[in-house]
Amino acid sequence: MIQHIDVHAVLQESVSGVYTDLVTRPTGRVVRERIERAMATAQDPVTVTRIDFTGVGCIDYSCADEIVAKLLRDRRAVVVLSGISEGHREAIEPVLAGHGLAALVERREGGNGELEALGAPEAAAALVDELVARRLAVRTPAGTIALTLA
């Protein structure tokens, strides 16, 4: 099963006001804890968690670390990031590289669900190899990868 988590909705529930930006460590911590709770309490066994950043404005390095890096470090499920803008990528990529981590990112426009690995190159290659070996993903003729789960 693929579990879908709407980060914008989680953010709206987590901070007072109407902010759309993922900034500050305390905010990142609260949002991550809510995501972890959702992952832990899913009714069906979750193989892949799609974390959707659509509608999120700015992500700063602290939130990228607190949310993305820590979720990946715990590795409760395969995490796919979707709705990632260029600006989000600017924060997430160096944080992952700094930790020696990699994440799968769903290509935004015209991607047809294709994925790419973002982060430390060695970790990215290992992540793709692992998913292909576990038959959770396949390599496409275009050189990208795609999830085998719908």
Next chain:
Amino acid sequence: MTRLVDVPAQFDDRSFEQFAGAYAAAAKDGERLLFDAHAAEWASPYGLVGLLAAGQAAHRPGSADRPLLTAPTQPDVLTYWTRAGFFREAAELFEIHGKLPRVKPAEQSDVLLPVTPVRAAEDVHAVVSKIQQRASAILASELGLDPKATMGFAMALSEACQNIVEHAGTGGWVAVQAYHWRRKLARRVVVIAVADAGVGFRHSLEPTQSKRFGARWSDAAALEAALVQGISRFRDPGRGQGLAGIRRYLARWDGKIAIRSGTARIAIVPKWDDDVPLKDGLPAFPGAQVLIIIPEQGSTTP
């Protein structure tokens, strides 16, 4: 007895050392301070938030008397300081002498973000939200930055403000402004200034870093550890990302960052500037003061 602290006529990061020297000399015997800005002709965002930090530090525990501030006498200077949001914050810190104009802090001008208090994470959310609405057009159309750079700018601002929330142990202020920097660059720049009168970098990093540095431990060593080596007081391996991220952003857009704390000042100096990378032995000034400058893109030959 009241001790006098002169506010430089041109009050920016360069003349700040003159101000810090006057502050250190006046504050050493714990008397009430009078900050005299009557002759001020101009102040950068750095000067304004630095003056607020001095006012915060000059508050004497157990005394009802606030430090005194003589407001600038030139009407246009007074109006500008008011529009920049300075007096709204200063009113809580100083006993102000001088007639203040009745103008609101700027909503539509080169003041991208008036002097704004930062005390908690919620304040950082408000700052980032506000700056994205206002900075986007100026960064793209006036500074020639890629429109996508706005988000990086907001990230840099967020991390600079979070230093106060996470490390200062007290509140501070941020201000963002765009202006034509004739003297140095003959170009437009966007400037972020952040200041607090908190514990400073040395004190913040001391529990985890002082042993490692031994006898070399100092304000300068603490600044170098934080800005150059990305060291944080937290043992969590993900910490220290903020300043590293700011550096990456500035490297991309040929920007500058300078941080002053205690008796030292460190800067990542771009080619267009002739600042000194590290200065030690400066007059002691509490907390930390951060300056970020992003120039108009194109040739930045000084």
